[in-house]
Amino acid sequence: MNCLLKMRAMREQLSVNERKLADFILDNTQLLRDYSSSQLADAVGVSQSSVVKFSQKLGYRGYPSLKLAVYESYAGASIANDEDQSRHLGQANSPLSTLGQKKLEVLENTVNINESEQLAAAVQAIRSARCIQVSACPGSVSVARYLTHQLLELGCWAVFDEGGQLQHKIADSLSDDDLLCILCDFGGEESLVEVANRAHEHGVKVLSLTRYNYNAASIHSDIRLYVVPSEDDEALQRLLFRSAQLHVIEGLISGVLEGNG
Amino acid sequence: MNCLLKMRAMREQLSVNERKLADFILDNTQLLRDYSSSQLADAVGVSQSSVVKFSQKLGYRGYPSLKLAVYESYAGASIANDEDQSRHLGQANSPLSTLGQKKLEVLENTVNINESEQLAAAVQAIRSARCIQVSACPGSVSVARYLTHQLLELGCWAVFDEGGQLQHKIADSLSDDDLLCILCDFGGEESLVEVANRAHEHGVKVLSLTRYNYNAASIHSDIRLYVVPSEDDEALQRLLFRSAQLHVIEGLISGVLEGNG
DNA sequence: AAATTATTGAATAATTTATTCGTAATTCGT
DNA sequence: ACGAATTACGAATAAATTATTCAATAATTT
Incomplete structure (x- = not known):
């Protein structure tokens, strides 16, 4: 739960003044050290x-907590940047190298933003679910298919409605032993939100994996997992976004496997 | 000017209460994080x-300054101890952490094993193909779907025969402007090999992404890409294998994107 | 032993942080 | 496009935290 990351991820969701604050903190992180709330103001x-x-x-109790968290994540970040970077997945001049760096960054951010309790809860939910419905917005359909496949391979009862017309019907047939997995990128998709909402109200457990922000779909979720988008051009951003979603999913699956093995 | 060190050094010259404070802080450094002056008192x-x-x-202005200094020198110490171990994609105790290390390893191996000429050729082949057929062995079906989806999104004419019964028919209709992508894990699948073979003989360009070894499918390929499997138990190995396949695919897609952008 | 100095905590002052509340701006629904 | 509802914002103020003062006591010096 890296504080600076969180700030950057939420930036778009913030109001004018809040954004001013976020920008200032992101740009002058080290200054915060000796600023009181009114000095910062x-x-x-x-x-x-x-x-x-x-x-x-x-999400902090007040200004002192924020300050400490900022300080923490600033210290943390400078460590991560210092060494290692750059030697890892970023070899010479292959198509894999250019991607490697960015991908690593996005995955790291994604790992940081997700609280381990939520991940553990997700693993537990998958393990104990009777049926699992996967629903996705158009941008995450391919990820949803992948997830469904993995789940089936694990021996879970998983369904994914390709077209999306049956989502409501299927969701309505779920009970409170069941799990609904919502995958979406920018989180708005109305039909998805409604599916989540209705299921949630009926006591179905809802797990969401969305872009990190104030997110219509994640509101109706019991378990919330996030992806931090990169800041590249749209096409690459989509690619990396899915990649990060896949990473989280792989993490969940391997979590379930671990428990079984 | 490490605060905790200073405290230890001065210990002998402190008064009774001051020493009590110093000892407590040295023993319970991490507690200080959320203690106010009176809680500590x-x-x-x-x-x-x-x-x-x-x-x-x-030497500090007051309690908050001390607190920050303590925190600083505590964080500094724990960083020094950790050193490179364990923080990468493998933070604390989340399901993502266990996976992180292994995944990174597999991806690194995969990046290393593939020659950049082959990757460049693959990107070129995708870019110039009229139609692309994706074929996969059962274990890589989900990856194949993902690839197909990405290709379609790129604007390529891509097909993937889910069931596999039509593979031959489709392959037979390909010409030498076209591309056949073969995805498989352990490379044996007879029907796949035959598809590759026949297509290859008809002058269709064949791209294979297989496990790195002497591989029946890759023999009939013009462009050969590989994945290095890990050495875990079967289920995890499969997961990581697909993850690496996906990584290569993401690399290809981003390569194509780069060229377009 | 008397004088001086240092240590300590209760009381309190000063500062910093958090909340309340009224107004302005924005969003939402029609 | 309009009004209703929600949200954002800051001034005032309450609450909490931190710092100082001061008187009492303990330690040290002479």
């Missing part, structure tokens, strides 16, 4: 109370 | 003002 040009509210919106 | 059994004075005696 002055530096950014907002009120002290906005600073506190911003801290709380990000 | 209570925990140690001294007054709140003693805590502040202790902070100042050590």
Whole structure:
């Protein structure tokens, strides 16, 4: 749960002042060390109370907690950047090398953003589910298929409605022993949200794997997993996004395997 | 000017209460994180003002400064201990961590084994193909679907025969402007080999992505890409194998994207 | 032993942080 | 496009935390 990452990921979702704060902190992380809430407020040009509210919106108890978290993730980041980077998946001049770096970055971010309790809960949910329905927005269909396949291979009862017309019907037939997995990228898809909502209200356990932000689909979820998008051009971003989704899924599957083995 | 060191060094010259404080902090460094001055005072059994004075005696402006300094030197120490081990994609104890290391290893091997000319050729072949047929052995079906999806999204004419019964028919209709992509794991599948063979003989370009070894399918290929399997138990190995296949595929797609962009 | 100095905590002042509440801006539904 | 509802924002203020003062006591020096 890296604080700076979280800030960057949420940036788009923030209001004007909140974004000002986020940008300032991202740009002047080291300054925060000796700023009080009102000093920060002055530096950014907002009120002290906005600073506190911003801290709380990000999930901290208040400004001091945010400060510490920022400090933590700043220290953490500078370590990760220092060494290793660059030798790992980023060899010479092959199509795999260019991708390697970026992919590594996205995967690292994705690993960081997901809380291990949520992951553990997801593994547990998969293991104990009677039936699993997979639903996905168009951009994540291929990932959904992959997930469904893996689940079937694990011996889970999993269905994925390719076309999407039957999603509601299937969802309605789920009970509280069952699991609904929602995969989506930018999280809006109305029909998906409705499926999640209805299922959730009926007591079905809902697991979502979405872009990290305030997300319509994840609201109706019991277990929330996230992907942090990269900042490349659209096509590459989509590719990396799926790659990160796949990574999380692989993690879940291997988690289930571990428990079984 | 490491704060914890300083504390230890000064220990002998401190008064009774100050020493109590120093000892407590040295023993319970991580607790300090969420202690206020009075909580610390209570925990140690001294007054709140003693805590502040202790902070100042050590050279800090007050308690918050001490706290930060302690945190700094604690974080510094734990970093120094960790050193490279374990933090990469393998953070703490999440399902993603166990996988992270192994996955990274497999991907690295896979990146290393593939010659960049072959990769470049593959990208070129995809880019210039009129139609692309994807064929896969059962273990790689989900990867094949993923590839097909990506190709379609790129605007390539791609087909994948889910059931596999039509593979021959489709293959027979390919011409030498076309590309056949063979995905398989252990490379034996007779029907696949035959498809590859026949297509190859008809002048169709054949691209194979297989396990690295002497491989019946790759013999009949123009472009040969490989995956190096891991040495885990079967289920995990399969998972990692597919993950590596996906990585190569992502590399190809991003290669094609780069050329277009 | 008396004087000086250092240590300590209760009380309190100062500062920092968090909340409340009224207004302004934005979003949503029609 | 309009009004209703939600959300964002900051001034005022409450709450909490931190720092200082001061008086009492303990330690040290002479």
